[in-house]
Amino acid sequence: MGQIDLLKLETIVGKNNVKADPADLYIYGSDSSVHTAMPWAVVRPENTEHVQGIVKYANSNKIPIITRGGGSGMCGQAVPVNGGIILDMKQMNRILEINMPDVYCRVEPGVVDDDLNMALKPYGVFFPPTPASSRIATIGGEIGNNASGVRSVKYGATRDAVLGMKVVMANGEVADFGAFTRVEASGYQMHKLIIGSEGTLGIVVEATLKFVPIPEFRCLGIANFDSIKDAGKAIGEIMASGANPSMLELVDSIAIKAVNKTMDLGLAEVDAALLYEADGMVVEAVDYEINKMQRICKKHNGKDLKASYDAAERAKIFMGRKKLFPALSKYDENLASTSLADDMAVPYSKMADMAAKIHEVAKKNDIVMTAYGHCGSGCMHTKILMDTNRKDQWASAKKAITEIYEYVRSVNGTTSAEHGIGISKAESFKIEKANSLDTLIKIKQALDPNNILNPGKMMQAAEDWVTATDLRYSIKS
Amino acid sequence: MENKPMKTDNLKKWDKTLASCIRCGYCFEHCPLSKYTNWESDNPRAKIIMAHGLLSGELEPSTYIAEKLFSCFFCKRCEAACSSGVELTQIFLDVRRDLLEAGFDVPGTTSITNDNCAACLICVKECPHEARSILNNVVVTDSVKCQSCGRCVEVCPAKAAHLGLDYGTSKNELNIEVSDYLKNNKNSKAIIFACNWSYFPDLQSSIIETSDNKNYKIIVNMCGGRLEKVTLLEPFLHNAQGVLVACCPDGDCEHNGSEAAKSNVLYIKNLLQSINMDPELIKLVQIKHGDKTGFQAEIDIFMEKILGNK
């Protein structure tokens, strides 16, 4: 364990807000990724002064600080690679203001996304980036990862929804970035830089977010395809046609099989399915969008088309997508579903090829992979199903991931669409950003000269993610 | 009993399941323990991580770990929310078995009996989980079988049974929560006691700073039947105008709690009447499992009624 003065931490945040039992350190050492590493202490600040106190102490003693929200990051963003202090932000969980006339709200970073949306609902508005993990993801974590979700195709990602923020910088001083207004023309737009920086540039202690009206009408439809290539063509044409879907999701044959195998939902076992949604305040406008998307699906051999405005019916249509995670976990009792190569983005015209590539690489490397995602945003997700006890499976996963990201880069795609870089996607990120890496490193050095804020992530991550930290599985042979 | 190195005879069968947990954290959304402490270490995911640590040998067993693993109210909301279909509470029970075998016998949330016990055995008969028995004239609890439902606490005439750790569910803590809230929110009109089994609000733990649009507070307790009469009275002592008590429909409560709740609410109604107060200021509603819409409708009707009464 590194040099840390627990008493000092206790004087800053109070005895009740510090933990250092080996069990606590072990628990806080992992998130939703494959990685694990032990911190030296866990501290739970209750206010900005607490955060400042801890940061000043850590900065003068060169102790790493890893800011953590819900710990649902999939690439090891909140894993303390070099030890240090975990700053658990969940106690800073107040919704400070809902300002309807100026259409913004102010929140502390530990506010959970679903809680915020619950508080906004009586006002008829919602905060739209909403990742699938919205029931646990905090606003701080969403800012850290620039999270997005199924509806980002229409409403944008976190970066599009944050107007400004209060940030504790690496020297412990507070800086206000952004504005309370819709527009802010000049300057470095530092809040946009903090978004997606994975806790490496500053600690967000307050955020000003914009929201949008909850639509009166939502209509969700499905189309099945015998060929994923056709589904890919439909995606490209829908997005190029000027249609404005509020959701456009792709699910591949493996995903459909997994859901049918484990839940018996009776989904048609086709090569791919597209889920498309439109929303709005005027039913005719929603109808127009849905009809347009259905016409395009039909043109590309989409079949079994149906769509509904009814909430129960929509839930039924979405069930296959919703049950995908548990289905993958139960796909084969010897295979665990791991968050590896979990996301990427490619141009629309390459979505189908990307899915085909994923299947081909999985087969070649003796692992199971599925392809699904928010294809309206060009975002593809996958999971690697493998026997996590077997060393050779980790070697295969590593090979597969390298091949997949080589392909992503070759078609002008990008390493992360929404889940971030952290540790496990750093290798591809560094190759992709080769000629801007130096600039990124200089920005980090300027804002955090002692490298205390979440070190060892993104451009600082180790070359080999397998050995960068311990893995959280029992790897036996 | 001396602590022995931990064998994992019970836990080892869960090796693959522990790997299949994707650690998404959906399980802590509704966990009453996590909500109460707001520490990651008290949520179900943490228990799974500790189980993995004990099985892999990366964690040494300790009293601290045992205390966490023996703490659970078995509402099983973690299992309902689990995105990987992990049978969390079964795993917790197997870790308990192994920890007990290794000599870590700590109460956590399991019920314990103090010296006031007259060995009347009412609790033994009433325990729905057959967790209580008599051993050498002393009532003991089987901490693997005990599901911390609190039935023994409720029926014990000598007040000798209580939960080791109560995570805010004890009479004293509920009373403090009620009085603190009413003292700090002068415009508040009512306290709504929501049974953890019949209903649980969606919110995790974020706090709305200016909750001026709400004039009541929902306080989640572990079972309608475990609300003692003094707790039902507490809001009235702090100028609340009404108390709504939610419990499960008849026959749904595993702990006979609905009957106890009905009888306690009736007692308070009679008490209010005897001092010339409107007995309708306290009301019991029976809510179907997870029926949030129905519960909200009941709250709205009740609030309208008591505000109309004013």
Ligand SMILES: Cc1cc2nc3c(=O)[nH]c(=O)nc-3n(C[C@H](O)[C@H](O)[C@H](O)COP(=O)(O)OP(=O)(O)OC[C@H]3O[C@@H](n4cnc5c(N)ncnc54)[C@H](O)[C@@H]3O)c2cc1C
């Ligand atoms: C089942 C599942 C589904 C998911 N679905 C989606 C999805 O649809 N879309 C998506 O984008 N992501 C998704 N994710 C990934 C993840 O949940 C989100 O990115 C989420 O926003 C992370 O929030 P968190 O609070 O858990 O952050 P954490 O994991 O705790 O932290 C994430 C990063 O943010 C930093 N951070 C946290 N708080 C602060 C702060 N106050 N100031 C500065 N930095 C901070 C951390 O240091 C870390 O680098 C999913 C994850 C899971 C497990």
